[in-house]
Amino acid sequence: MSCRLARNAALVVLFTCLLAGAALGQTGNVVVSVNNISIAGETSLRGLTGAFPYPVLSTISVTDQAGNVVTGLADTARFLGPAEIAEIGAPVSQIWQPLLEYHRDNPAFPANQNLFNQTPQPSFTEVRRTTYFPTSTMLVMDISGSMKPQLEEAKASNLAYLEQLRSYDRAGLIQFCASVVNTLPISSDLSTLRQEIVAADTCTGTAIENALLAALEVIRHETTRRGIIIYTDGQNFPFTEPTPGPVIAMAQEFNIPIFTIALGDQTREDILELIAEQTGGLFFSAETAADMVEIYEKIAVVIQNFYVMAHASPDPIRNDTWRVVDVTGGTLSNRDRGLGHYFVANQSSSRVTDLALSLTANTETARPGDTFEYLLRLSNSGPSEGRGLDLKQHLPDSVRFLSAIPAPVFGRGDSLFWQIPALAAGNTFDIRVSVQLSPQTPSTLTELISHARLSAANDSSPDNNFASDTVRVIFTPPPNNTELAFSISSQTQVPGEARTGEAYSYHIQFNNLGAHAAQNIRVAQLLPDSVRFLSSIPASSINGDSLIWQIAAIGAGMQDSIIVNVQLAANVPPTLTQLISFANFTADNDTTLANNFDTDTLRVISLPPLGIVDLEFSLTSQTQVPGAVRTGEVFSYKIKFNNPYPKSAENIRVAQLLPDSVRFLSSIPASSINGDSLIWQIAAIDAGAQDSIIVNVQLAANV
Template sequence: AGFPYPVLFLITVQQENGLYVHGLADTARWLSAFDTTQCGLLVNDVWKTILEYHQEDTTLPANPDVKQTMPGFMVTEVSDVGISVVLTMDYSSSMGDSISVAENAAIDFVRQMGVNDRCAVVKFRKMPEVFQDFTSDTTLLIQAIRRKFTEHDGTGLYSAILQSITQCLNESNRKAVIVYTDGQNNSGGASIDDVIKYANKNNVAVFTIGLMNANKDVLRKIANETGGLFSYAPNAEDLKSIYFDIYNIVTAYYVLAYTSPDPVFNGTWRTIDLTIDYNGMIGRGIGNYLAPYTPPDVSVSKKIVTDSISVLNSDTLHFGTPGDTVSYEIYVTNHGPTKAYNVKVVDIPPDSLFPIDFETLPDTVIQDSVVWQISKIEVGETVRIGYYSLLDTLKFSRVVALTNKVSAECAPDTFLINNTDSATVYFVPLLPPDVSITKQAIGDSLVVSHGDSTWYVSPGDTIVCKVLLKNSGEMDAHNITLTDILPSGVTLTHFSGSSFSQNGDTLSWTVSKLIGHGGEMEFNYSCRVDTLVPPWDVPLANTITVQCSEDTIPGNNSAQDTVWIAGVYPPAPKVRVSPSVIVPGDTVSIEVITPVSVKNWDIKIFFEDGSSVDTYGDEFIQTTPLAPLVWTRIVPPFEDTWMRTNGKEEKVRVVFQTVDFWDIVQSDTAYFLVRSSDEFLLDENVFRIASDDVLGMRFKLSSNRAARIVIYDIAGGFVKEIVNGQFKAGWNFTTWNGRNKNDQLVGSGIYVAILTSGNFKKARKFILVR
């Protein structure tokens, strides 16, 4: 049936004199261990030990004793069978006259061949040459032996044996090479190991004959390790008998059939170590055979791992988006029956998958192929190869199946159906960028009303603006431009988060890249609110926009936020008067001050009788701007302080009115009191009158009313009425020229001037001297 049973081993048993030993089995049948041989001995006693072990590793198998591990061996004897022999003849110059002796020995060998025997002739010097291929025609063989050979000198022994073995390849008989030489190999590139392996591989026994100075050790090694026999011939004349002995050995032999203790078809060389006991004579022989080789069955499989999977009809589908990492696992298994050597694993990723990290470093990476070389895989062993690939971020705009193919190449493997595999990941394109902008402006106070929050800020304070740029798409956004239009009335004081440009009230800055999947960038800046702002609540609406050519959702590309300036009315202007209490006719100093700049201003004075003065200081007012927070005195002081009623005192109202740049009208009021008493005074007590002199008389009234002044002499005589009429409150003045009612000069003397006004009556005595 074949290996591992039976292993058929051809054995030749010789005595020390070289004669073949018959009867150790039976020529008519197979004998088992407890059968009796033709020589009357038990087979088990004759065939003492049968050991088999590996030539490369003698520890295999664990127990090499065939009779113990695999009982049931059998043996038979074969005789008178046809043989195929190559006569390999050394024609180097050192042979000299021995060549003709060797040729005659070879001719005698040919002449005694049987009808089923076949022979070939190979001659060699430096190189071998086939003089006659296999034939049973002795005439052709003899002619070939006698034909001259004049090739370049040298001894190409190994090449000649290899050539002779090649001649045997198509022969069906038992095959043997008989080679003689008187020297040693010195030509050709072959080695002794090449010879032994080639002979054993093709079941060709090599019989070697050493003539004279031949290298006996080399020849003996070749013979012993190929199932042949080494013979030494001191002289060429010995060749004839050696040829005949070899012929007898080759044509009769034993066949040993047994079961190998190592049944693996691994193509390894096995060594048979055999011991025979024949009538107390112990013989030992060692031979080799090459176990049949069944190539390994190497398979490859591939596994893919992604974050996203789907099950459809019991199949698991793997999905990936641009930028994802895909994990691959390759499993290479040797299913036997022999070890696998030099296994080449080739993985071909698709265009849009880029290997980025390897658990097992590849041997080569060539364009789109990644290659691993596995030197050896034991039977039943699985080698794992892992690596990671990156999905291209800008490859497709649709779902695409990306198939990754892997193959395992092993030269002896002939079962190729499981040498390839593939894994597919479905490329799911990323959603385009979705760039959005939000903005928050923060003042110094927050007001919440009906769930709405409103920030307020005072003039001169700072507004803090926070801008958040976000990409909610899956793809990165590039070349983003942000434009923020500042409201009027603010000044930029600080900006962070990017470099920027400013053109008037417009801020602009750019972002080169914003990653997808929620990538964010924050920008912060501050603005100072102007101090010159209206005194009412003013909204500062701030609008920002973002532009990106890759963005397909424009609805969220702008944002607005509002901070209100809390309107603050400026303090009212102030007016003050000095003194605050006067008598009629006194002057009043008026001063004004304003906290802010004003466009125009005016002073109005109101009296108790309802009259007023609105022209006071107009020239000064029109030519004098008011500096804020500086007191300004109006020039000239107010002089029209006469009383307007009959009361004893009057309260005068001074109104200071301003109009600022927001057209806000404000005013302030100050008061002064005009208070008068009744009094009568003469300028002189002694009136020394000349021609033009007059006596001055001053009288003060506490109110506006009638007054009468009359002059009498000391005797009480009426002299003259000086005044009689209505007068203003306050001081009034009149004179007397020293004449009577008839306009005559009066004489020197003592006179009395009497003032009568309402309930007030006052007399003043004076002396007139003329």
């Protein structure tokens, strides 16, 4: 397992906790992030409740580079003022400084930004797991087909996280493959959550983006410490890529960190780490799903251990502004800077208003090649004019923007942006967006989910500022549909195993179960690490570690196959214990997609250098009752050797130490005796051969 701290020089939070903040690296080996800023009663602790202009309560996470919490920077029983001594033996004013607050859009205002110059002065307390402070977490599980070999271990990791939660903590669940297949709302009743985790099974595809957007939509309504944890092997296999832009934008807007875990060495770590960097937080990598148990337990510790700062705002006026809480802290030798953001609305009825957003498509279904239209409607229910409206719409995969009335201010990737200066109370504002679904839409894309989000300077109720719409994709069935079955299997010297340096093959088998010829079959195979492609019949095209074949047709009732010859490297990393190869196919007129994906797993057997052998050896007892022996009983030991290597083992010396009160009777072959030890000398054991020694003994009548 490894961990890298994700950092962002301008925005948001550390992946450890949870609301509103960013980790800005300066010096040292700690990371500070500012979370969950409370000014309206959301947080109460040790006699203080979040309010404006005092006390503004901010939760602060401090971790080392491995993601472990740093403790002792305050007191666990009460708030400490600047001159009081923290547990590490230094005054608060040395541990936590500088401390600033200023306007996000005008960092020079107010002039006196130093929190130590305000009245009351800032104070700090430390919260540990035993302190009552609820948390809310969304667990996001990748159950795509490539996860099948490790799904049980992944389940165990998520269950291990739930075991760390306290009775008042809450959690929810998202499970995804090509789409979100299961959503459980956040609750403190975890029994149903456990049942759904245990019952999970794999399916085809890996829709990372949609899963995270769904998780964000669920958790953004929570008022506790919030966080999302996602693991994935990153296999958007074989033809699609995740697009993290909308996820990052939504997480930044609601200040929700996303803990990402890259599983295995086939992941897109760059994308997972980018999500971490841009939302602020922790990125972990795990070689196997079994390693994730430790990661989930570490995340639980980080979420439940933190600091709370109480301060007075240097600008006590409610004036529709975003404020930045700028905190530097840590140990005396290792320090870091973190930023948190909160909005101070003007509560005057003449300025605050309620804006809402809706998003609807003019069709419920679309076929590849179809054009259709989205209607974005902004409404202002009053009582005041809405000002400074910003609108973002994210288009689904395979959907191309054609035009919009009015035109967007700009577009970036799959996102469109509009800016509306003002919207009068009681009015609506419509935007119509024309799009086209790609004629080459992959058959695995069954839903088009578009998201839109509205923000404004004086909106009093942002809960109705998010909207989404789903259009179902209909694929016009080609004439003469059929059904292909598909499998991949390896052929090695020892079934289920591959030895270092061994040349072996994969057999990819097709069977047309339908009454018509399958047409335009495209096959892709992803080779494991340390496996070198030699040849294939028929020949393939090569793209990195992927092999691709194009087959024109397979007749009704016919079979076809691909033979892939490969070789495992003579020297492989010691951590490479399994070779997992993924393969899938598409056909124009295949009616069933569930059997279009398969995997093959081989256990890696690392051979010693040429000329060296490694004998396998076992010692077992043979008694009247297996595993038990009676006083006075005569029983035997069997010593067994196996030489699985292509060279004979020579000059084997075997020694057995008998237990106390056990008397040697005889052995086959005969042994020499040295005290309680029996010794045999065996000249050789041929390559691939086995040998054994039988030792007859008796347990004393009185022991």
